[in-house]
Amino acid sequence: MRESLRLESFSIPGYNANELRERGERLLPQLAEWSKSDFAGFRRVLDSGSDCYPDLKKIRRMAAAHRKGSSGKPIRDFVILGIGGSSLGAEAILRALHSPLQEPRFHVLDNADPAQMSWLLKGLDSRETLFYVVAKSGATPETLSQFLVAIQWVKKRAKGESWKKHFVLCTDPAKGDLRTLASRWKLDCLEVPPAVGGRFSVLTPVGLFPAAFAGIPLDPFLKGAASVAAWEKAPWHENPCAQLALALAKNARERPITVLMPYSSRLSAFSRWFCQLWAESLGKKGRGLTPYPATGATDQHSQMQLYMEGPADKCLLFVHVANPGGAVAIPSVAGTADLPSFGLLKGKSVGGLLEAEFRATRDAVTNQGIPNGTLAIDKLDAYSLGALFYFWEWATAIAGAELGVNPFDQPGVEAAKVLTKKYLNENR
């Protein structure tokens, strides 16, 4: 099995081998208990015999059929209607592995924002557009409101029942209003396994159908994830995921901010996916860690000053992509050789510059005494991305167990949901 990712460097004060072993013995029963229960099924996603395993054939078949379109024109624009866990995973995959200027183009409507919606629809041709409507509960008001607007928009431009070909739904296999509509209208509909929470659902049809639509092979995601899951067989003192998660949890009081800083613009959406996972899973009972989304080298020019000399409240986690892809030499251009800032770049590559920036930044923060770690991948592809997803899902579960919170619920958002309904009924 190809190595998917490794802990390349690590300077966060954590636990020694004995302490890690002891924690493994204490926390593994809790993790095993959770694994059996609802919403903790992210590990069963990798088990081909389980209720959570994605039907890759069905996903690929459906993607291939819809790519052709139904109005004589292939689908050019794929619009995700989804919010939070219903969009962030797909975005992380697409930004990492699909050029934004290549067709099909992917768009995400992740808000009840009228301008965002009308701007997008004005730029699309309904005959060439497919909407992917994702809501595990089938009840998310932001997503349902967009769905209704999109139905009306397509219906106006389509003949008879043909509008239905422009929607694919993704929701609970049996429950909820979206599932009811899918049956009633005979819309294509994929399944979010009931045992997989929204923010853990990237390796289900939620993330995999858009990936398939982009032409990205699906098996490597699961294989990459499985390569990390295989670490479960090792004791915790040899398990980088447990080592990292427990060290971050240990420092939660002194260093409550976890900065994730991949050195790749293609992973900036991955950072945001991580932020939801880490924030919503661990932020409970006054505990938790605040995840911070960063991108290297970009945020050296916007955040690094704060990390270096601001409050000592952060741990930094780099993601180092050994080969960032698409070798681009920095050319020598006549008339620049005598200028010192250009001379520095002579004979170098863009990737070489990024690598130097990464090494320099890691050394600078280490010299400053800022605890940090580096996850390294050889290249950014579906295999390593699957590994990164699983790594952080698992690390989140372990950190939750250590912090004494249930990482699979989100009780703190109920109050606002109740008030939203109340205010919506009072208003226009």
Next chain:
Amino acid sequence: MRESLRLESFSIPGYNANELRERGERLLPQLAEWSKSDFAGFRRVLDSGSDCYPDLKKIRRMAAAHRKGSSGKPIRDFVILGIGGSSLGAEAILRALHSPLQEPRFHVLDNADPAQMSWLLKGLDSRETLFYVVAKSGATPETLSQFLVAIQWVKKRAKGESWKKHFVLCTDPAKGDLRTLASRWKLDCLEVPPAVGGRFSVLTPVGLFPAAFAGIPLDPFLKGAASVAAWEKAPWHENPCAQLALALAKNARERPITVLMPYSSRLSAFSRWFCQLWAESLGKKGRGLTPYPATGATDQHSQMQLYMEGPADKCLLFVHVANPGGAVAIPSVAGTADLPSFGLLKGKSVGGLLEAEFRATRDAVTNQGIPNGTLAIDKLDAYSLGALFYFWEWATAIAGAELGVNPFDQPGVEAAKVLTKKYLNENR
């Protein structure tokens, strides 16, 4: 003068009128001193007689000339080569006021990422592309490396000297290697005023040239900013900017995280602009506040659990857009009336849903005892955006004075810059 923005609600424990007055007397001399010095010229940007006032006519004229293109085709793609303060302000303007699917399309290359660069170039036609190369120092290696790659890419596809028409530079008026090249090659070149720091430069050509290119009127930005600057005439106990900045600084130890959560997807890039400003300006001497980028209602589904029940270390600042733009009614669709999740939306608008979500969230965090404030604007246009920019620039200066740090330097990023050069010379 139209009101640009107001402090609509405020529950952050701050200072009473007497204390604010006393702080004004103590801190205003420091602010006045800074205003005279280098890098603190953001206030002079509004003074038509000063060295920092942008030449709007020149910016408009140059934008109009370049929009036509030079290869018989109008410019379809505008690519910003810039990082940190050289791109975030322009992005904030463009995402707020220009539809991403409308031409000209805007792209930002803000990293030394070979894949980001090669993906973009593959999707562009050099004859229809303009590069805007922004680096105040004229020495930023990420930007210069992209500039060299872009020159080679255009030169290969252009006749003779015509490639030069595809570049506009923006740098110091007299110093640096980019300025030298602009003179040497007779490239169009705009000026970053030496007295305005990069992260304070959005209302100079750095942000205004892309805005003009998008067809956005420029005067309202400055007028909106001036409407906030006019508060300077009032004493500090009547000045919402001072009130807010000082309250955030007062709570810096207990609540070191400042979440900015505008209720508009069009302001998500503004949140990131704010994050650079607040982070790089205040994070010094072990002091400072960590700014957190959020977007409402989207991040109710990814961050709100943490804000509500995680560590009590955050102040929340909402931006409330009273009229979010583009009225979109939620249509009644036959076959959905009996489903409760759809019934809730009956007769409502997308904007009405967003408004209900905002009010519900503000009430929920207030009920939870989380200090929060709301900046309100009537609608999202250049006038209110100019006001928001200036509000936060000014608040940053005041918070810096109160925290005892110089908000206009960034000494903590030098170490990594030195190491980058070293490693770059060792590497390919």
